[in-house]
Amino acid sequence: MGRAEERRARQRGGHRAAPTRSTATPAEGVGGGRAAARRAAKGKGAKKGNGKSGIRRLFTWKKVLGTFFGLCMLGIGAFIVLYIMVPVPDGNAAAQAAERQSNVYKYSDGTVLARAGKVNREIVDLSKVPKGVQHTFVAAENKSFYHDNGIDLRGTARGLYNTLRGRGAQGGSTITQQYVKNYYLSQEQTVTRKLKEMVISLKVDRQNSKDEILAGYINTSYFGRDAYGIQAAAQAYYGVDADRLKVEQGAYLAALLQAPSQYDWAVASDTGKRLVQARWNYVLDNMVEENWLDKGERDAMKFPVPKEPKPTAGLEGQKGYLVDLANKQVAAQLVKQQGITQSQAEAEVVGQGWTITLNIDKKKQLQLEKSVKSQLTSKLDPKKRKVDKNIQAGAVSVDPKTGKIVALYGGVDYFKHFTSNATRTDYQPASTFKPVILAAALDEGAETQSGKPITANTIYDGTSKRPVVDNGTKVGFAPENEDDHNYGDVTVQTAMNQSINSVFAQLGVDVGMDNVLKVAGQLGMDTEGMKPVPALTLGTMGASPLQMAGVYATLDNHGKQVTPSIIKEAEQSNRSVPMPDPIGDQVITQETADTVTSVLTGVVDDGTASASVADNSARDGQQVAGKTGTSDDNKSAWFTGYTPDLVTSVGLFGEDEKTRAHAKMYGAGGEDRVNGGGFPAKIWAAYTFGVSAKNSKFDLDTTQGAAVKPTKSPTVSHTPTQSPSKEPSTKPPTSEPPTSSAPPSSSPPASQSPSNTPSSPPPPSIPVTTPPQGGATSPETPQDPLDGQ
Template sequence: MAKKKSKKKQNSRRKKGSSKKSFSVIKFTITAGLWVFFFGLLLTLWYAKDLPEITANADFGKKTSITFLDRTGKIITRYGGLQGETVAVFDLQPHTVHALLATEDRRFYYHHGIDPIGIARAMVVNLMAGRTVQGGSTLTQQLAKNLFLTHERSLKRKIQETLLALWLEREFTKDEILTAYLNRVYFGSGAYGIDAAARVYFNKPATQLNLEESALIAGLLKAPSRYSPRNNPSLAKARTKVVLSAMADAGYIRKDQAEAEFSLPPMPYIKPKANYLTERYFTDWLMDIVPKYIGTVSENITVKTTLDLDLQKKLEARMNDMLAQNTDRNVGQAAILLINHKGEVLSMIGGKRYSSSQFNRITQAQRQPGSAFKPFIYLTAFQQGWDEDSPIKDEAVSIGDYTPKNFDDEYLGDTDIKTAFIKSLNTPAVRLIHAVTPERVINTAQNLGISSPLRAEAGLALGASEVSPLEMTYAYNQISNRGKGYEIVGIDEILSADETALYKEKGASARYGDSGNYKKLIKLMEGVVEDGTGRNARLPVTAAGKTGTSQNYRDAWFIGFTDDYVATVWMGNDDSTPMKGVTGGSLPAKLWAQVMNDTMRYGNQHDHDPIGSGFFEGLIDALTGGDDDNGTKNDRSSSSKERSRTYNQ
């Protein structure tokens, strides 16, 4: 009996102990839950403090777009979004609205901005799939993110998105929310809003979309580029079938409608060729110019440009082929600018691949031009009475601590201006700038369009001061026009959405100097191509130009012109590391000749004076004759060890 009582007491103690433990667990759970709740509440309140400012600064307006066309009307690129008409949800066909709801938010008209059932369903589907295949965000949440927030993935952004969705549901009706969503969401191919998408993909307004077209457009929202019929019709069709099945599952259409065969618009998928997107260097440059002409862009506009897109892609391929064939020469970058004599840009290639580097080496780079700067010195000398036959010494010279040299220390002794220029001799150029003074040379360069700071020193003779390829091209064009300089332009006309002209290029020009002195200089520059350092730039027509190589092969230039075109070719490395023996008379001159040959084939498209008779019969596909690096030995600007550090920083 005593034992039984003892066992009962022990069992009673165990039950009490177990009860205490259970109570402790419950107490801890409740306490922890309360702390989590209060912490979450405080965190939500903390993040909510920014909402008044966010909603006040919301952009409810349409995104504006700027479409750039080349000189033949081809679309180059588009910045911003292509907008169609604003459409209300009740203006659309029911199946168009149902296609969207079936794929994006079936319970849209039943929740209050947040859908717990949808979130739970997405969690189950994602757990079963082992990856994220379905989202739990409602259309209201997506609109809140589109209107107010960035695409940053963070707890703060998600909490604010949830609070803003609740605010939208309180302030607006369901139809107003859905209308706003349909007019702002991105559907690919630059189309923002369902009406723009309908016009891009089907050339009709959104109010006229049929069932299959509506399903295709709704299916784009998951991945606009991947499911675009322009990029991959087979994936687009498969995605459309998924949407139709979802519509049948939601009860919007019959099963036989979802399973019916349909055809997509004829947009065959063509595997794209290698695209370096170099035309974006040109349009980026213009994006900074457009507001200067028309002010703030507040509507969709079209910019008609001077670029020849087909020629741009041809020259882009030429340049990258040459770089690929000379990887052993350590040429990291190259750039090309091609204009006609009116200053219109036909091609601007600011680097070998825009996707890798958006730095425009034509407009933004500051590089030493080497001997390509010498025309400014010789033009200054002609203005002061020198002539091509004027004698000048080619022998070692020292000006202060500056002791420039010719390549291999080879000197001609007594020579003349013509020979010194054509052979790009260094010491005569230094003697000449000392005679005419650096200040006067700087004045000449500035009058020809050089706006970069130039140092008044003897080293200026060999291009020691940095300049941009854009301003060098302008200066050479003024030389080719015998003193008449045209502003380098890329815009022909800017049109509003209703095709009203907002701006029209007038082609302003300015003149500097006597044309006779330019004729003397042009004759010397023709000699450079015919019998000097630029022989690799020879063409079947008369051409003039100048090579330029900075110290230790850090920069290599060829700039030249024909009767119709001016082109600059630059090669080098962004970090100014030396190339391996690349002079202006080697790869740049060869590429320049290819550029000009390709350009002259398209000459009848560019509104210039006709090419001389017999040109096409004489035109050749490959370059004729020319030297490799021969004849360029004195083109490389050199100086003493004492000065080299200064000129190459």
């Protein structure tokens, strides 16, 4: 077929036959072949072009737009059907009840510990609430409340999206939606519940006035302290009826709704107090912005500190502290599982008919209470010594293999001291932080300034007030040792035994304070907001006995993280809340954890805790590791120690009886200074040796530390390298004289003295403001003098 014929065939809709060599004319020759190839290539291109145009025809802008509008119409139609189908239900039983059902709390053996949570609620008419106080809640939660249609489309869409992605509650609900959730629905976070909430909110907004909705909201909200509704909250926090609330008080109650337990001034941490004050200011500033409050009047307002809470009947003694921690841990789990807010979770726990079984061992709990009484409170005489009124004790005991909190001491009585000393985080852990620094050094493979690996035998300069250096540059930190005592060159083991500040300050810089904080967080401390500065090596952050028990339990558990839990089971009618496993991942190596444990046996058998623990007559062969601590100005004193089967952290805190401010403990119980090796260590020993397994030994994977390698014969440095800055006191250091040899890997019997050869007497002591216990021993074979410098 010639070209003309092919052209005519195409015009008629025919198809060109593929050219072949046999049909080519001689005149075409090679050129004809090339032409045929070009025609074939053009044919292929045409086919590809046809494919592309087919896709374009399938996804035209008209079709895409039409599909979008179709889906929108379908969604609108579905919502209309939903709006018609979903009625406004009766209020849920819990919201309508004048009283809520009590929770039952049990010991680990199933015997009843307490019944608590029965909450009375008094509904008040909105006319009984001052207008300014009404506005505080609107300013806090939903400034557009008086103008919106009951829902926040953006917030609801965000909530639906996050629910689908499993991210939980993200806020954004209007007051109407929160009222609907409290009064008509449950707190669960599901797509179905959120859609119902939106539909019912629209209907409620049409059927009810804004005042009726606001009244319902403030009468059904949970404010903490077992208070549901504004009347109960006004009484619980300020001791007045709702009609007598001031605007600044209303602003606090409105701010409180975000996180009742965290923002309750009586128990809030420093962070909690800062956050609630910030939210209080936010509420008042919004009121000024909305012209609900005069700016001059607002500027004159002072934060209204609420009254001390009145504990619920039936929670006397230690019961209230146990119940409070149990409620918080269940609520925290509900937040994680259901994606609800902290406030919603707390409302779901208190007075909701739960049966909560704790991990608390009845025998150990009674032994801990008995030990505090025999070793501390019986020795305090407020009539004889005013300082004795200010002494608070807290303790937490944990099984390191399971993470169970088996005993807890929160204070002298929940009715007399509402704040739990077991969980408060406003006091410094002092030298009980030193093992964390050593753990960081070992786990991070840190080196001294001269580039040698840090071990328990590394030599450091123990001179008091020695300037800390980093790569030859002074960092502006030169901490004082207890009694301003100079130790000369010492090993890390000796520095831990005698709690030498100057050594651990340099050690922290050698490791890198950012690494120290990283490991502290892995071990269970709350390091949020901490700056990696050398001063932290003295334990100047805040921590609780609960936190420190978790840190040391992780060491006892060979580096597997332990997050102490008080909850064994939590059940409510036909559902239960599974609690997380307290035993987590391997956060530091077993060798690191075991080496720190080995070193800490030296503190007990040859250091600051030897008199109260190692030589205690109740000791029955248990091998013990632990660390003492005494904070700045003697405002706190600690002993956190452990046997292979039990970890217990004991803290003593100086707190002014009237103002609740931190107070010094000098002179308490007739002691010149309250040290960690004194009352805290004695409480620990009286408790632990009464309930822990006899003759228990650590199974350690390490070649370092006092448990496996004895230290050399110690001597005392009598020549201070710097002149003391203070006059000597008449009282010598409180620690026992150091021994001439460290104990073997198995601890000596309680009746056997750790040493038969006492060291030389220490020089006169000098009172200081940061006092871990003193004493002096020399290092092993000297190393490079640049080590630790």
